[in-house]
Amino acid sequence: MDNKGKTLEECFDAAIKKYGDMVYRIAMNQMKNGSDADDVFQEVFIKWLQHYDKFQSNEHEKAWLIRVTINQCKSILKSSWYSKTDEMKEELENTLVYTDTVQEEGSLSEAVNKLPEKYRIVIHLFYYEELSILQISQALNEKESTIRTQLTRARRKLKQLLKGVEFDV
Amino acid sequence: MFKEDYKKHYDEIHPSPELVERTKKMALERYQSKTPETQEQEWMEEESYETEKMEYHEEKVIFLEKDKRKILQITAGLAAGIVLVTAGYLFSGTLRQQRDSIGTVAENTIEPTNINVPSSTPSKKEEAHKQEGTKNSGGKKKDGQKAQKSQKLTNALTFLAQMGNEDGVRLDYVSDNLVIFHGNFGILGYNLSSRQLVVQIPAKRYQFPNMWTLETVSVNQEGTKIAWYGAASSNTELDVYDITAGTYSKMDSMEWQEENQNFSSMVSVLGTDADVYSSKATDMCVKLSESRTCQLIYQAPSLSLQASLGIAIVDMEAKTEQIYDVFGSIGRQVAQSYGVSYGGYHNEHGEKIFESKPDGTETPEETTEPEIEPTEDAAATEAPLEATPTPVPEPTENVTKPEVTENSQRLTQSIENIE
Numbered sequence: 001m002d003n004k005g006k007t008l009e010e011c012f013d014a015a016i017k018k019y020g021d022m023v024y025r026i027a028m029n030q031m032k033n034g035s036d037a038d039d040v041f042q043e044v045f046i047k048w049l050q051h052y053d054k055f056q057s058n059e060h061e062k063a064w065l066i067r068v069t070i071n072q073c074k075s076i077l078k079s080s081w082y083s084k085t086d087e088m089k090e091e092l093e094n095t096l097v098y099t100d101t102v103q104e105e106g107s108l109s110e111a112v113n114k115l116p117e118k119y120r121i122v123i124h125l126f127y128y129e130e131l132s133i134l135q136i137s138q139a140l141n142e143k144e145s146t147i148r149t150q151l152t153r154a155r156r157k158l159k160q161l162l163k164g165v166e167f168d169v
Numbered sequence: 170m171f172k173e174d175y176k177k178h179y180d181e182i183h184p185s186p187e188l189v190e191r192t193k194k195m196a197l198e199r200y201q202s203k204t205p206e207t208q209e210q211e212w213m214e215e216e217s218y219e220t221e222k223m224e225y226h227e228e229k230v231i232f233l234e235k236d237k238r239k240i241l242q243i244t245a246g247l248a249a250g251i252v253l254v255t256a257g258y259l260f261s262g263t264l265r266q267q268r269d270s271i272g273t274v275a276e277n278t279i280e281p282t283n284i285n286v287p288s289s290t291p292s293k294k295e296e297a298h299k300q301e302g303t304k305n306s307g308g309k310k311k312d313g314q315k316a317q318k319s320q321k322l323t324n325a326l327t328f329l330a331q332m333g334n335e336d337g338v339r340l341d342y343v344s345d346n347l348v349i350f351h352g353n354f355g356i357l358g359y360n361l362s363s364r365q366l367v368v369q370i371p372a373k374r375y376q377f378p379n380m381w382t383l384e385t386v387s388v389n390q391e392g393t394k395i396a397w398y399g400a401a402s403s404n405t406e407l408d409v410y411d412i413t414a415g416t417y418s419k420m421d422s423m424e425w426q427e428e429n430q431n432f433s434s435m436v437s438v439l440g441t442d443a444d445v446y447s448s449k450a451t452d453m454c455v456k457l458s459e460s461r462t463c464q465l466i467y468q469a470p471s472l473s474l475q476a477s478l479g480i481a482i483v484d485m486e487a488k489t490e491q492i493y494d495v496f497g498s499i500g501r502q503v504a505q506s507y508g509v510s511y512g513g514y515h516n517e518h519g520e521k522i523f524e525s526k527p528d529g530t531e532t533p534e535e536t537t538e539p540e541i542e543p544t545e546d547a548a549a550t551e552a553p554l555e556a557t558p559t560p561v562p563e564p565t566e567n568v569t570k571p572e573v574t575e576n577s578q579r580l581t582q583s584i585e586n587i588e
Contacts, residue, residue, distance in 0.1 A: 128176060
């Protein structure tokens with residue numbers, strides 16, 4: 001980690017430049033809305049600043065950020081306030097006509113958002129961040145076999161959801 | 170094809186410049202609010218630690234806002250007087266730690282005073298009676314049980330010790346009596362009344378797939394059953410542990426949801442009055458009532474700090490708190506049985522119980538830096554609420570007088586300077 005000679009602000013700017021998009025995208029992937037993703041983003045980088053001088057390598061820093069981002073998302077998702085509002089949202093969704101498959105092209109994000117959180121993050125890290133199964137397993141503290149299974153199941157679910165749309169998952 | 174479309178979709182997502190600016194401002198403010206007085210604080214900690222310790226013993230620890238810390242400096246002079254009294258108290262406290270460390274397994278020795286709980290610390294007579302009983306009848310059996318229990322805890326502690334800050338420990342359930350939490354080490358349940366670990370489900374044995382995720386563990390409303398997805402479980406099947414019966418079973422996840430309303434009252438403490446440990450704790454807490462919260466205080470091991478895990482019950486209205494140490498006096502056993510490089514754990518007063526010596530022997534430390542700093546309010550020093558000092562325990566025969574350490578010398582010197 002080469003932070004020598006840099007001011008705190010410069011270090012922070014460099015980290016935002018390097019990892020800001022990644023953190024925000026993971027937050028969006030998990031939270032599914034901008035305002036919650038904003039909160040996660042803030043918390044993660046506040047925490048980052050408290051640890052910025054402790055990272056041994058860029059890989060360590062990246063893995064840490066991925067992990068903390070996901071943890072932060074889960075904390076919010078698990079909070080009582082969120083679970084209550086989520087219940088309301090679910091009730092609302094139940095009253096609407098539910099379509100089993102995503103019919104329109106361009107609603108890829110909608111299909112991905114329908115996946116459970118654990119599948120969404122695996123899909124995102126694999127396809128977007130282009131991490132290997134091993135790297136994902138390290139970042140998520142899971143066994144490689146678990147990640148492989150989750151990825152297969154996520155693909156299978158996506159195939160079902162994207163029926164009729166030409167996506168080669 | 171999917172990959173390209175997926176990438177295209179996410180390529181368009183960026184944090185707004187306003188968000189980045191706001192985050193930067195907040196992060197720097199938060200960072201700077203902790204650092205500018207570091208040197209002064211260090212000095213203050215050395216000087217006022219004895220006072221803090223006394224307040225700990227009174228169990229009337231008050232949490233405060235950071236901007237009031239400066240007032241502490243003014244009260245340092247006043248504190249110096251109290252330090253003199255504390256010096257004697259300290260010595261007896263050290264002796265007590267030493268005594269407790271000999272035979273205690275996962276029990277705290279100092280009970281919180283503002284909660285009506287029976288002390289789990291046996292008196293000298295009881296201890297003697299116990300020892301006699303063990304010698305006379307069924308001693309081996311008891312020893313075996315104790316060893317087994319100790320082994321389980323050792324495993325859990327070893328996992329705890331290997332954890333990093335980012336791994337975290339998660340609260341799963343809290344009632345007035347029971348706190349259940351999990352980490353990479355497995356699931357543990359701590360009884361606040363008896364101050365003992367009453368549930369121990371080691372991760373390795375039951376193959377938890379991913380202990381740090383919050384959704385992995387769920388506890389029913391009554392706190393009698395714990396469920397999780399084990400490695401052998403399918404997506405629809407859960408492993409369930411019945412706390413009262415002490416049995417394991419498997420259950421369909423739908424069935425679990427129908428039968429048991431999951432406990433979920435986790436709230437974030439960030440920005441609230443209960444946010445007193447944000448740097449050393451999980452930022453989630455459980456509300457026991459409108460004003461009382463339960464939070465885990467976790468210190469990952471590092472070069473300079475020992476691993477520790479405590480439970481804090483914070484009363485925001487009364488501005489008091491109670492700290493229960495989950496892993497305290499058994500640090501020595503861990504160090505001995507596993508040869509773990511760090512020497513031990515902290516007790517609920519933030520005192521390091523053991524320190525590794527180069528020759529491998531371990532002796533109790535007389536004074537150490539407090540790891541948990543709940544008292545930051547000047548009001549705590551100025552007017553302690555319902556202060557009831559804990560009776561000073563008598564030293565046992567086994568313990569030897571500890572040597573005068575550098576810290577205590579410095580302390581004496583500083584008292585002389587103030588005088």
